[in-house]
Amino acid sequence: MNRDRSLRYRLAGIEIFAILLALLFLAPFYFVLVNSLKTLGEILVDAASLPEAYKFTNYSRVWDMIRFPTALRNSIVITAISVAGIVTISSMTAYRLVRRPTRFNNLLFLAFISSMIIPFQSVMLQLVRVTSILELRGDLLGIVVCYLGFGLALSVFLFHGFIKGVPLEIEEAAVMDGCSPYGVFWRIVFPLLKPIAVTVVILNTLWIWNDYLLPVLIIGSNKDLTTIPLAVTRFFGQYTKQWDLALAGLAMSVTPIVVLFLLLQKHIVEGIASGSVKG
Amino acid sequence: MTKRGGKSGEWLQQLVFVGPGLIAFSIIVLVPFLLGFYYSFTEWNGLDLNKAHWTGMDNLNRIFMRDDKFWAAFGFTLRFTAVTVLASNLLAFLLALMLTRALKTRNLLRTVFFVPNVIGGILLGYIWQFIFTKGFKTIGEMTGWSFFEQPWLGTAGTGFWGLVIVFVWQSAGYMMVIYIAALTGVPKDMLEAATIDGAGYWQSIRKVTLPLIMPAITVCLFLTISNAFKMFDLNLSLTKGGPGTSTQSLAYNIYAEALVNNRYGLGTAKAMLFFLAVSLIAVTQVWLTKRKEVEA
Structure with a gap:
């Protein structure tokens, strides 16, 4: 049929346009990869x-210069512990806020939501002061506690919205069977929260992994805890215009999170869609 | 449900479930935020954090009377937000419209457009520094197009547009995902009904689709406005606020005041004004778009 044909042509046209746009989107990565294998002169x-010869000397040199293994390890450790903590604490808090809507708890929920609008700059200097007093600066525990504090609001909000839809009957049955309130939460309710927990994990991982200013303020002086964004920034501060090394460093720094995304993309895309619709 | 344990059991549960969250939230967000109202009225520097002395309205006077750079950064941030919010949402919506059609490469394309989003602003800024200064130069030499041969990042204008390009490139994919989810939820029969009534493609988008996806538009506008208004990482790694201070965002101006000039008190005062501006803009936007939401 004629109509079908014109529709097919239209779809093909859209497809070609979209593919061209996608290539344009990918062009920066092409420049990074190609030039990371060249000498500065080239x-x-x-x-x-394209490079004249595929040599990985830039990579091996910058690997040691930015102490990539240390930075990668720190990024993984800090992100993993913080995210695990956020999921645990925010799900517990949200559960209680939903099931016991006392005046205090409602007020607390309101405080969580309102706090999401506060820009980081509006608390960072006072936070430096508070964390110094509490001796939280410069070590792993300190940065993790900070991420717990900043990650809670959105996570409590997301869990809160989800738990409201979890039927009470299941819990009542468990209580009848002699389950303690803590057992009810961990054994009955928490497993039901998995879909939203995935969203919470993804949103927090992306943010914490890429975060720059908070680690600068909290662990900046402790070189053993340097994360990837800090290591790259320090490199650029020392070696300006050393593009051969810089691009190799950028390529390796970008790789872990991009690979993680490609592996988990289905969950990530779904998680983001469901996380934002709740808003 | 809680007959066992009685009152003391209730308290213990409140403590166990809410305690850790309440403590972390209080010491990291709540207390520092409230302290901000005090430190805004002090002279306080980063070299001796314990000493802050009250100077009343000095900081505010200084900001409102003699700090042209702060207001220049304010203007820059407003312009940047206006341009990127519009561009990012238009691009994202267009991508979503294309990628909800029955394209063969649909899933692959969705992935491609989303990828820039998983990389943080710091790394993206450095990557694009190379693209603008070296990549664009090469493309300019190859094509002779004057667009690429400008001194990218070397002037206030190219610095502004450089930041806009990278920001839109980064954020469009995220908004696309939200718009795709919303478009998938638009009932097919309503669109068909519009077509039968003689509505053209763009007309049915405007009259049927847009009103139905208003909640997604609210969310996307909120996210892009607040991210653009708070832009910092990209600013730091792509232009460092330069040339001079011509591309300083508000967040960058506050950072420089506090951590480069070591004026924590003044920095805090600016940061609290920053907070007021962000809240005002975000609340207004949500209020305006919420009014337009309809039920399917």
Whole structure:
């Protein structure tokens, strides 16, 4: 049929346009990868051409210069512990806020939601002061506690919305069977929260992994805890215009989170869609 | 449900379930935020955190009377927010419209458009520094197009548009995901009914689709406005506020005041004004778009 044909052509046209746009989106990555394999001289002559020889010397040099293994380990440890803590604490808090809507708890929930609008800059200097007094600066525990504090609001909000839809009958049955309130939460309710927990994990992981200013303020002086964004920034501060090394460093720094995304993309995309619709 | 344990059991449960969250939230967010109201009226520097002395309205006077750079950063941030929010949402909506059609490469394309989003602003800024200064130069030499041959990041104008380009490139994919979820929820029969009534493609988008996806638009506008208004990482790694201070965002201006000039008190005062501005804009936007939401 004629109508079908024109529709097919239209779809093909849209597809070609979308693919071209996607290539444009990917172009920056092409520039990074291609030039990370060149010498600085080659880069300055022509930044678009393929390298003359595929050598990984830039990578091996910058690997040690930015102490990549240390930075990667720190990023993983800090992100993993913080996210695990956020999921545990915010799900417990949200559960209680839903099941016991006392005046205090309602007020607390309101405080959580309102706090989401506060820009980081509006608390960061006072936070430096508070964390110094509590001796939380400069170590792993300190940065994790900070991420717990900043990650709670959105996570409590997301769990709160989800728990409201969890039927009470299941819990009542468990109580009848002699289950303690803590047992009810951990054994009955928490497993039901898995879909929203995935969203909470993803949103917090992306944010914490890429965060820059908080680690600068809290662990900046402790070189053993340097995360990937800090290591890269320090490199750029020392070696300006050393693009051969810089691009290799950028390529390896970007890789872990991109690989993680590609592996989990289905969950990530669903998680983001469901996380935002709740708002 | 809680007959066992009685009152003391209730208290213990409240403590166990809410205690850790309440403590972390209080010491990290609540107390520092409230302290901000005090430190805004003090002279306080980063070298000796214990000493802050009350100076009354000095900081505010200084900001309102003699701090042109702060207001320049304010104007810059407003312009940046207006342009990026519009561009990012239009691009995202367009991508979502295309990628909800029956394309063969649909899933792959969705992935591609989303990828920039998982990389943080710091790394993206450095990557694009290279693209703008070296990549664009090469493309300019190859094509002869004057667009690429400008001194990218070297002037206030190219610095502004450079930040806009990277921000839109990064955020469009995220908003696309939200718009796709919303578009998938638009009932097919309503669109068909509009077509039967003689509505064209764009007309049915405007009259049927847009009103139905208003909740998603509210969310996307809220996210892009607040992210653009708070832009910092990208600013730091792409232009460092330069050339000069011509591309300083508000967040960057506050950072520089506090951590470069070591004026914590003044920085806090600016940061609290920043908070007021963010809240005002965000609340107004949500209020305006919420009014337009309809039921399917």
